[in-house]
Amino acid sequence: MNHYAPLPETFRQDGFDFKILTREGRVVLLEKSKQEFPTRHFEVVIIRQHDAREAFSKSYPPREGVPPSEAWGKEGWSYSSEEEARRKFADLCSRPASKPPRFTLANPVRRAGTLRAAQSSGRAVSTRRMEQVAVASV
Secondary structure (H helix, E strand, C coil), rough: CCCCCCCCEEEEEECCEEEEEEEEEEEEEEEEEEEEEHHHHHEEEEEEEEECCEECCCCEEEEEEEECCHHHCCCCECCCCHHHHHHHHHHHCCCCCCCCCCCCCCCHHHHHHHHHCCCCCCCCCCHHHHHHHHHHCC
């Protein structure tokens, strides 16, 4: 079983400073700020677990990370009110736990690309076939 480096208590991403306010399992409430702006915003995210990988001649250990913008609305939510963010956090924490998904950067892209190619060609492709095509295209 992989040990994932935890999401840091504070980090900087896309020009914003993030600070973990509270965490329960993989559900995290973050404060989001930018030095130039006086207002604080909040994000509630479901942490992703990334397997070890190598990219651009650099090795990355197994680690936790926030979901990408494409997953917003499913794995991440933004709020201008801390109260609203805490309600969403509580709602997610009250749901039954499921097995956490693990992500690699390549697989979802290949599967999505294969699905788009199949859809644009008008062919019906089952999920199982789509995965076989994605694996074969590696």
